[in-house]
Amino acid sequence: MDAGAPLSQYFETGISPRIGYSNPQVDGLFSKQRAAFEPNERKQVLSELMSRLLEEAPAQFLWTINMGWGLAKDLEYQPRVDVRIFANEMRVK
Numbered sequence: 079m080d081a082g083a084p085l086s087q088y089f090e091t092g093i094s095p096r097i098g099y100s101n102p103q104v105d106g107l108f109s110k111q112r113a114a115f116e117p118n119e120r121k122q123v124l125s126e127l128m129s130r131l132l133e134e135a136p137a138q139f140l141w142t143i144n145m146g147w148g149l150a151k152d153l154e155y156q157p158r159v160d161v162r163i164f165a166n167e168m169r170v171k
Contacts, residue, residue, distance in 0.1 A: 082111050089131060091114050099136040 087093055090095040090108045091100040107127040133146055154169040 081128070088137065097137055101134070104130055105159065
């Protein structure tokens with residue numbers, strides 16, 4: 079999943095009044111990541127953006143997701159790294 083939109087709604091100036099954070103350098107990184115279409119370039123910009131946010135700590139990230147997996151013996155399914163579940167990726171043996 080792309081982190082640009084979820085981060086923008088909290089940390090980009092003028093997007094949402096949720097925490098009132100504003101930083102022109104961070105705003106510039108948001109613009110730069112939206113303009114980057116090559117995946118590795120986009121990942122690098124998002125990494126720089128996240129590093130900046132972690133340094134400044136305008137908010138605390140308290141939520142993490144833990145997924146537990148259990149499968150019936152007659153079901154073939156490979157869990158996805160993005161933790162989404164799609165039934166069309168499951169097969170009954």
